[in-house]
Amino acid sequence: MANLFDRLQAEIETRQRLEGITPADLLDLSPELRRIMNMILRQGEMSLTDVVFELDLKPSEARELLSTLVGKGYLKAFEVEGEQHYKTFLARKRGREVPLNIWEALDSKVR
Amino acid sequence: MAQIVSIHSFRGGTGKSNTAANLSALLAMEGRRVGVIDTDIQSPGIHVLFGLSEEDMPHSLNDYLWGKCGIEQAAMDVTPRLKADLKGHIFLTPSSIKAGEIARVLREGYDVGLLNDGFRELINKLKLDVLVIDTHPGLNEETLLSIAISDVLAIVMRPDQQDYQGTGVTVDVARKLDVPRMKLIVNKVPACFDPEVVKAQVEQTYGCEVAAVLPHSDEMMILASAGIFVLRYPDHQITATLKQALAKLLP
Numbered sequence: 001m002a003n004l005f006d007r008l009q010a011e012i013e014t015r016q017r018l019e020g021i022t023p024a025d026l027l028d029l030s031p032e033l034r035r036i037m038n039m040i041l042r043q044g045e046m047s048l049t050d051v052v053f054e055l056d057l058k059p060s061e062a063r064e065l066l067s068t069l070v071g072k073g074y075l076k077a078f079e080v081e082g083e084q085h086y087k088t089f090l091a092r093k094r095g096r097e098v099p100l101n102i103w104e105a106l107d108s109k110v111r
Numbered sequence: 112m113a114q115i116v117s118i119h120s121f122r123g124g125t126g127k128s129n130t131a132a133n134l135s136a137l138l139a140m141e142g143r144r145v146g147v148i149d150t151d152i153q154s155p156g157i158h159v160l161f162g163l164s165e166e167d168m169p170h171s172l173n174d175y176l177w178g179k180c181g182i183e184q185a186a187m188d189v190t191p192r193l194k195a196d197l198k199g200h201i202f203l204t205p206s207s208i209k210a211g212e213i214a215r216v217l218r219e220g221y222d223v224g225l226l227n228d229g230f231r232e233l234i235n236k237l238k239l240d241v242l243v244i245d246t247h248p249g250l251n252e253e254t255l256l257s258i259a260i261s262d263v264l265a266i267v268m269r270p271d272q273q274d275y276q277g278t279g280v281t282v283d284v285a286r287k288l289d290v291p292r293m294k295l296i297v298n299k300v301p302a303c304f305d306p307e308v309v310k311a312q313v314e315q316t317y318g319c320e321v322a323a324v325l326p327h328s329d330e331m332m333i334l335a336s337a338g339i340f341v342l343r344y345p346d347h348q349i350t351a352t353l354k355q356a357l358a359k360l361l362p
Contacts, residue, residue, distance in 0.1 A: 022252055035289065038259060041260060093222075093223050
């Protein structure tokens, strides 16, 4: 059986690139990938060192995994005091798709 | 370390906001600094329990999501309004109750990442011990987010067939999202039901501990969200049961 890194990389590579994920998307991930995404979401942000510690991966594997998640639009990467940090890239909640005249009618009522 | 507690129900009208407000008051009675945030953007209501009207809210969660103010500016210290002997504080971040602003947020959507950042900023800037999130019923983006980031999830349900099925869905979702502590609160239970039997049946159905079985109460109905029950009725059985529930939610 492939190791954790290989399994996760294989799953992420098959996934579509997104402009951020929705909380509902989390439910569609494999338990292993969901655990990582949940962990980063709960913490708000995590450094590469934190992720390496929590996942028991080699630093090079963790960096590659996280970079792939950034490339797929699941995470955002940024630097804090020279160290790479990651946070969940949450997709914007889209407005309701209803015919424009409904909003216009509502606007005229509530102004 | 601050704890995030989400109060959720699959269906509306279960007493979710009342439960959130009462648990918050009990926490403040213990001396804790409590944040309450109303993420029910499309049908806000918890502000009523704290005696706020539209004119009392200079800023709201909507303003924060639109970049008009910081999240801490949208939070109001409602402790003095409660006129009770609270050792701690309650800071309420209401959602806007202006019809045009509700329509705008529904029409335009909003930045969910900003909402997530806002939860953490509230905790840090107001030095909160507990952040209580009052959610929109059912499962939508903000509800799933609040469940995913919660340390504690309390699911409020009534002994009603429609609630039973929906609660099962919520329990499954919360398990998938690895919520560290999940409890059920059965509310508005008819007086003729044995609470112990209700508790046992619900726990068996969902495999999840029931933190409280709260009876239907005429006093609660008459209060009609015009105040915080545990402050008005400190010696009532419901107050005692809510205290027990709190001990299970935040041991």
